[in-house]
Amino acid sequence: MNSSPEHLDVLIVGAGLSGIGAARYLQARCPRVSYAIFEARDAIGGTWDLFRYPGVRSDSDMFTLGYSFRPWQSPQVIAGGDAILTYITDTAAETGVDGRIRLGHQVVRASWSTGEARWHIVARRTDTGETVEITCGFVFSCTGYYRYDRGYLPDFAGMDRFGGMIVHPQSWPSDLGYAGQRVIVIGSGATAVTLAPALAETARHVTMVQRSPTYIAPLPARDPIAEAVGRILPPRQAGPAMRWFKALTTQGFFQLSQHRPELVKRMVRRQISRHLPAGYDVDTHFTPRYNPWDQRFCIAPDGDLFKAISNGSVSVVTDHIDTFTERGLLLKSGDELEADIIVTATGLELLFIGGIELCVDGEAVDIASKLVYKGMMLEGVPNLAVAVGYTNASWTLKCDLTCNYVCRLLNHMQATGMRQCTPVNRDGSVSGRPLLGLTSGYVQRSAHRFPKQGSRFPWQVHQSYLRDYRALRLRGIRDQAMVFSNQG
Numbered sequence: 239m240n241s242s243p244e245h246l247d248v249l250i251v252g253a254g255l256s257g258i259g260a261a262r263y264l265q266a267r268c269p270r271v272s273y274a275i276f277e278a279r280d281a282i283g284g285t286w287d288l289f290r291y292p293g294v295r296s297d298s299d300m301f302t303l304g305y306s307f308r309p310w311q312s313p314q315v316i317a318g319g320d321a322i323l324t325y326i327t328d329t330a331a332e333t334g335v336d337g338r339i340r341l342g343h344q345v346v347r348a349s350w351s352t353g354e355a356r357w358h359i360v361a362r363r364t365d366t367g368e369t370v371e372i373t374c375g376f377v378f379s380c381t382g383y384y385r386y387d388r389g390y391l392p393d394f395a396g397m398d399r400f401g402g403m404i405v406h407p408q409s410w411p412s413d414l415g416y417a418g419q420r421v422i423v424i425g426s427g428a429t430a431v432t433l434a435p436a437l438a439e440t441a442r443h444v445t446m447v448q449r450s451p452t453y454i455a456p457l458p459a460r461d462p463i464a465e466a467v468g469r470i471l472p473p474r475q476a477g478p479a480m481r482w483f484k485a486l487t488t489q490g491f492f493q494l495s496q497h498r499p500e501l502v503k504r505m506v507r508r509q510i511s512r513h514l515p516a517g518y519d520v521d522t523h524f525t526p527r528y529n530p531w532d533q534r535f536c537i538a539p540d541g542d543l544f545k546a547i548s549n550g551s552v553s554v555v556t557d558h559i560d561t562f563t564e565r566g567l568l569l570k571s572g573d574e575l576e577a578d579i580i581v582t583a584t585g586l587e588l589l590f591i592g593g594i595e596l597c598v599d600g601e602a603v604d605i606a607s608k609l610v611y612k613g614m615m616l617e618g619v620p621n622l623a624v625a626v627g628y629t630n631a632s633w634t635l636k637c638d639l640t641c642n643y644v645c646r647l648l649n650h651m652q653a654t655g656m657r658q659c660t661p662v663n664r665d666g667s668v669s670g671r672p673l674l675g676l677t678s679g680y681v682q683r684s685a686h687r688f689p690k691q692g693s694r695f696p697w698q699v700h701q702s703y704l705r706d707y708r709a710l711r712l713r714g715i716r717d718q719a720m721v722f723s724n725q726g
């Protein structure tokens with residue numbers, strides 16, 4: 239006998255920082271909604287469980303990377319990966335969300351049926367390979383933005399000739415011994431900038447090889463303002479106060495970078511020069527060709543990278559790689575670098591909604607041809623929201639707003655008896671542009687696989703907490719683009 243599959247009101251996909259936050263929002267704001275979290279891996283935490291390289295840490299402040307409902311309490315503004323993972327798992331345990339997580343469930347397909355007003359979900363059990371089918375009224379994708387099975391690795395010539403070890407930070411071997419070894423780190427992004435000083439603590443020497451420089455700002459790892467606020471205000475007020483303070487100052491710095499790039503370039507250069515030995519070639523190694531915030535800004539907590547350069551344990555080489563050799567790297571300049579270990583901190587492979595195949599009423603959804611609605615839903619795709627954070631501020635700032643909005647949307651549908659909400663673009667003058675407005679290589683490489691944002695709200699993505707706060711928290715749910723239908 240064929241029994242009908244399990245039905246849930248909401249399926250959250252992914253048990254990382256966003257998925258746990260989304261579940262807590264549902265529990266608090268939509269207590270009657272039934273839900274589960276399907277997580278492909280055998281652990282929660284997402285990014286903060288996957289990445290295990292030495293020194294892994296946040297590169298934005300924890301007051302805004304933490305949840306609004308559970309403010310980050312420590313004055314440690316930049317936190318290590320372990321501390322962030324503990325924060326996520328503690329949140330899941332304290333809120334009881336952990337009981338709703340089904341590990342080892344990778345969602346592979348979601349097919350919407352307007353007739354039934356529900357999604358048919360197909361998931362694969364990653365332990366047994368079995369197929370699991372359920373139905374749900376709404377899908378909330380909290381799948382992050384990159385592939386978990388592999389990082390990005392350019393096709394460097396001669397990699398197979400290298401006699402030492404090649405390691406990608408996304409799959410760091412827990413037993414990799416680098417003490418006393420000569421290490422080359424290829425890359426100039428947040429991962430390379432984090433890894434180089436961390437490895438240099440015990441390695442014989444670390445050379446960071448970059449094709450071109452990145453903006454790096456030295457910042458105190460503990461925030462003196464947070465410490466002062468923590469002394470003056472009770473924890474219930476200190477958390478939100480610090481979150482707003484950081485959200486606004488980060489936004490202010492971004493705006494300054496957009497409007498006065500030359501001023502910001504000078505400020506950053508002056509600060510970096512102060513941390514480096516006299517006569518250091520800042521122009522070659524730390525003066526990017528792009529404007530501040532055209533790509534994500536890196537930080538060096540307490541100037542760790544610059545300290546390591548100053549004490550000689552790290553050197554930076556700005557050059558192009560010609561080929562790997564038996565002993566290291568041959569650079570385009572003709573210089574050769576020797577190493578025992580080469581770390582390819584060459585980035586992520588971006589992926590939208592965890593690679594889930596979407597289908598609406600029997601038709602496959604071509605994600606790349608769709609506009610995003612309010613940075614969280616897809617044009618023409620009913621009852622599906624996606625947690626996508628900011629590129630110019632902490633991810634959670636936006637995801638918190640998205641979670642709150644989804645709860646309001648679900649409550650509105652329940653109150654009006656509508657079973658379907660579909661963003662529809664009726665404005666022919668709205669043109670599409672890339673969703674993630676950064677010029678970084680990893681963003682450019684995958685832009686064609688991502689949906690677009692439009693030239694006007696609600697299709698435009700603000701990348702501004704203040705504007706989104708107004709649009710998503712303070713304004714109503716109903717607008718001309720959102721169609722509520724399918725009354726039950």
Ligand SMILES: Cc1cc2nc3c(=O)[nH]c(=O)nc-3n(C[C@H](O)[C@H](O)[C@H](O)COP(=O)(O)OP(=O)(O)OC[C@H]3O[C@@H](n4cnc5c(N)ncnc54)[C@H](O)[C@@H]3O)c2cc1C
Pocket residue numbers: 251252253254255256257276277278279282283284285286289294295296297298299303343344345346380381382383384386429591592593594625627631632633634
């Ligand atoms: C090294 C590193 C440092 C970072 N530092 C910062 C920072 O300081 N500040 C900041 O704002 N951002 C940072 N980011 C971005 C970071 O990923 C986000 O801040 C945040 O962790 C994203 O949380 P998430 O839950 O949305 O996604 P993730 O952490 O990626 O979690 C997604 C989860 O979904 C699961 N999943 C994916 N697809 C499926 C599927 N089809 N079925 C079932 N489950 C699925 C994954 O297994 C994973 O557990 C960093 C990223 C990296 C890689």
